[in-house]
Amino acid sequence: MAAATATLPGRNQTINARIQQKDSRVMNTHFKRFLTASLTAAALVGSMAACGTGGGNSKDGANGELTLWTHNAGNPDELASIQSVVDAYNQSQSKVKVKVQAFPQDSYNDSVVAAASANKLPCIVDIDGPNVPNWAWSKYLTPLKLSADLSQNLPSTLGKWNGQTYSFGYYDVALAMLARASDLKAAGIRVATVDKPWTKDEFESALAALKRLGKWDNPLDLGTSGTGEWLPYAYSPFLQSFGGDLINRKDFQSADGALNGDKAVEWANWFHGLIAKGYAAQKSGKDSTADFLNNKSAIVYTGSWAADKARTALGDDLVVMPSVDLGNGPKIGGGSWQWGVTTGCKNPDAAMDYLSFSLKPENIAKVAKATGTIPATDAAAALVPGYEPTGKNRVFLDFSKKSAVLRPETPAYPFIATEFGKAAQDIISGADPKQVLDKAVKNIDSNIKSNNGYKS
Amino acid sequence: MATTLERTSRRAGARSTSPNPRRLRGIGGWIGRILLGIVFAFPLLFMFVSSLKPDQQIFGDLSSIAAFLPVGNLSFDNYGAVFDRVPAARFLINSIGISAVTVILGVLINSLAAFALSRMRVRGKGIILTLIIATLIVPFETLALPLVWWVNQLPTLELDGFNLSLTTGWLDTYQVQIIPFVANAFSIYLFHQYFDSIPKELDEAARVDGASWFKIYRKIVMPLSGPAIATVSILTFLPAWNSYLWPLMVVQSEELRPVMIGVQYFFQLNVSWGQVMAYSSMITLPVVALFIAFQRSFVNSIASSGVKG
Structure with a gap:
């Protein structure tokens, strides 16, 4: 073709035109398909873009x-119960409409942090209790100004920082020890109660007796394969029961002495001892409740x-016991999911009005019933079967009232939680307790310092 | 004849006295392959089988081979429960749409870029290619937050009834899940390398005949680049299908979410592992089906790119 072009330039244009015509008729079928697909794709993006803009509303409210x-x-x-509270509010007035958007918990x-960085937070958010001070310090949240009375709420259901209340919850959860009454009886162990929990020595004797029965490799399941917030939520109450803590709560400026003092080291040695003596597994199964119900x-x-799941499976053989008293009374973590209003909300009064409405006992009861959690107020508890004074779940309300310790109310908490989680895992694995705790304290103190003490 | 008889008797003797080492190696190789196959197949088998069992049985079977066998109390209850818990059909449609559009646009845009760098006279194209390849060393996680900020500044057309208005911000849209992943340095590099292997004489002849660059691209280079297109398609599809972090950050509305976000729906305080397995099976099946359909291209793509998808 090139040679023909060189020798016969006049005729060449005609040949080329013919070739091009022929080419266009026999254009590669595969490529035609590809081009069609590409154009379709471009059109699809356009149409998706047109119908796909959802609730990204920086002007929310x-x-x-x-x-x-x-x-x-x-x-x-739980989602249906929240939706029903929202529906009830929407029907109760016509000025504003509340719209629910649900995200996976993990x-x-x-999602919230990404939205905050893009200034796209909604008016109302729910927050895991211990994160409230950090979100308030980061100016995601504004202090609550509600017409409803929060004084009747369990203290652990309120999110406070710098003397102001930023959030409240409809419910709390409580840590406990579940066992079979028949197993305890076989090992000659008394059932621990709210008024008379197991002491440290009793607890260890009980574990030794259960181990001697030979039915289980590790009689106690501490959920050691857990990660994230489970680690500080579950294990820092043991530390507090020994007399240690995650940080000095006087000014929240240092963990020195609290997390690496004598009491803390004592806790760490005891905690590792449970693993070393074979009472608990170094890495438990992925689902501790399922393992317990499978008699592992x-x-x-x-x-x-x-x-509820355990009671359905075991019936009256199930016993619910408080955590162990390791010297300073039994302790459990307090604070679950709570509600707050964001600083960027264009109609904070309406958001506060919704939250005040949602605090009616029947609304709290609706959510607590759906989630199987501890209602935040006594008035709501009276409406939830199982939480009346003689109810089967009343014991959790008692645990919460008597033993709940809030995780430190400081913006540094997410960092403290991560450091404590790493330390707890290292201790479980057999690392030197003093070294591990000193390292955690050093990192926490350095983080607080580099954030100017997390002052507001 | 004698030689043949001797050989035969030697073979028979060898068979009767000591095993043939070549045959043994062959059997050993097969056993090795079967074991390797089992190692890779068992997790999938476990997932499919567990999706048919109730939670307690999954954990009860864990200590025995029954964990991998469809035995005990089997039903499709977990699959039914998945649809009660997660809008799985919507998520699947979203992921199919997002992945397909990303692949098609990815092949088009990256091949055009590679064509320009491979064929056209561009000053400093060596440096441009180096810069493009250099972006491969930056992990996506470090770019994610700046990218969120960036896409939030982009203009978009919003359709509200019959009114079309121009607003700012791509968050919570389909295009934000597609456009940032269309241009891909590795795809450009793959296409560039492949285009370089196509003789330039072909397009020089076409140039002499008056063909435009785009005509050369679409009529000569692309029709000859089937293997490169297959490789790029597969390597674009897999991350698009498996995308998790990005949609987590930029999508708020449930109706726009892809399948991988759905996995998180199951991790509540009481995890239902049967449902997790059922959902995982549902979102794995399309990829397994795709793998079976394009097995040869898949293996070639891994062999030619030197990376695992």
């Missing part, structure tokens, strides 16, 4: 619609959320 974010995607019962915080452990250390 400005147009009479408030968006509420919750962590309940995948939890149909990734909820990441005698006692499971878990939360109130597991009680």
